[in-house]
Amino acid sequence: MSKSSSLQTRLLHAGKSPAYSGGIAVNQPVVRASTVLFANTAEQREMRSRRGSERIFSYGARGTPTTFALEDVLSELEGAWRTRLFPTGLAAIGMTLLAYLKPGDHFLMADSVYEPARALAQGFLKQHGIACTFFAADGLDLQAKWQDNTKLVYVECPGSLVYEMCDLLAISAYAHTRGALVVADNTWGSGVQYQPLQLGADVSLLAATKYLSGHSDVMMGAVSTKQACWSALNECCDAFGMTVSPDDAWLVMRGVRSMAARLQMHERHAMEIANWLQARPEVPTVFCPALPEHPGHELWKRDCSGTNGLISFELTPGTDDATVDRLIDGLTLFGIGASWGGYESLVTVAHMNKARTVSDWSKRGPVVRLHIGLEDPADLIADLETGFARLQA
Template sequence: MKTDTTLIHFGRGDQSLEVRSVNPTVMRASTILFKDHATWQKYRELRKTERVLSYGARGTTTNFELEKLVCKLEKGYRAQLFPTGLAALAMVLLNYAESNAHFLITDGIYGPVRSICNNFLKRINVEIDFLKADASDVEQKIKPNTKLILCESSGSILYEVIDLPKLCEIAHKHSIPVAIDNTYSSGYLLNPLELGADISVIAATKYLSGHSDVTMGIAVVNQKEWKNFDKLPEMFGFTTSPDDAYLVLRGIRTLSVRMHKHEQSADQIVSFLKTRSEIKNIFYPKLASHLNHEIFMRDYKGTNGMITIEFDKNISKDSVIKFIDNLELFSIGASWGGYESLATQTIPPRTEEDLSKSGVFVRFHIGLGDPEDLIEDIKNSLDVLK
């Protein structure tokens, strides 16, 4: 079954019923009732290895349907829902955290992960080293006590691309699990577990939901590394609303058509941006000039709607902010992956020295509006800079 068909037919409950709804129903519950003590004990035992009803905080049938669908998309062993993408990444880190452990994390990782490292992991004597954003220096930085490699590809500001099969081959040679933030591809453009990764994390807040009205994270794990991933959320009191699971299930059905639309519109807008002298660099993995472009074209099925531009050094930050404020069809807001278009001034993970030589960066999320209208909006706003 191909991906587009999987998006339609998985995660829809028991399809053998004679009469049923198109979408799975929302099951809201905290307490789950059992007919007798023996049944209660049976399900407490079953939940150690299976997805079964036992207590609402561990998920309801609505949550389970979403887990099954995303697990199928990512070709994993099991999936676990979290209230946010950051919570899912935090649980990955905590699962391997122990005193004197060493973690390697790529420099392009989602920014708040650094706060977890600085404010918690270092306090329990977990040593953190940051790799280059493309992880090209991983072999030199592995230590005997390295317990985890966490990467993000493509990155969410400059879209750094990692040679994931090579990274996983090196890591597994040292018996180190590899986790990846796969939100850029969201289970559609890239399947990291097929390329050797052990854990794939997606912020379902973004493309899986597609409507900017829910927050959620999902970790998909292979069988070897699944241990504890269904236990940690309960230990820390993390639970995910079945209403949110329903919203993501509803949104994910159109993931394919939305991703193609995002990409087609982004392609058109990149072509326009290349004509503008105000713009020094365009970061978009389909461009031949993009770092590791050939790896992207080898491993990925396409791009999403993300584009970052670097303005010419002579254009001030105040002017760039004026450019953003003058846009009419692009809103200002955190996150991405919804139907709306966004533009935000951003600072990539670069050294102070590199940033001092750089222009101002703006990240666009290209939504589902007509690309010609979006291009005209950008053009009109750029013309104000003259």
């Protein structure tokens, strides 16, 4: 740039290619960009011709070096060919289903899925000619519910709220003999404790909002696929302009660095509290797949490498809503919140009669879900003890 240029012009164009020598930063720098510049029109044409099949920094809506770095981390975690990022976990679910299904298709969805995914299937997708049938969380009725136009099976394992296990190896094997894809919600496993792609699934998605972020300050979803089914997802994402902020990607990347250590603490604290809850007379059932009493424990031992901070417990049948509220409302260390995966402990009521339609929860007691954070478990137990004392009162 000419030194004779005006101040305003120099302010706009200076500093774009800083020259320096030295090492490299430990953390991936934040690259914020919408417009990407090319050396000449030939380079621009070449980059645009390749970006459908290659990951190229060509426009901010298709990602930046910061988001590409996080995609690589997630592909490594999941054992995937490639990964795309989304503004929320639900956006990742919706875009995945739109990528692989069309009007006239039918898909099977596990009864144990995240409730907004259920609502998406029963609402938007149904209105646009894509039919869904729910099958039992353990997958045992899958074959009986198969239709000639079934194109996809969607599972969440362990299941949302009460952590049912399914045999993903068997489900995937059967689906593939019928020419269908298998999509797994892996938010519980975070790519660390459960690996759906290694168990036969074609697509693994998760909410990076949870353990990958770990600090309850960012929203993000991610979808990782095997090579054979990558193009359909990638093209759909480009068509809808799906991307995430590089600042959010940087926050999630920071969380990923400590995730393995945090998960060990979450697991240790949660198991201590789960065992304590099992001894409470007010609690007929504690839901955690790592407990030997859990119906899916043997599958958990085969397929998972650990558990996390999520546990739920059932109260005595007949316990009314006001009593449950009394237990929860006086807790001081558990925030009342629906998300999870951060460093803090949370509590919420799980409305199982709405969250399940295949299995019958009408005669069961109310279910309370806990996310056990990084606080001292002795302090959390003391807090819960006061809650149970109020329940008795």
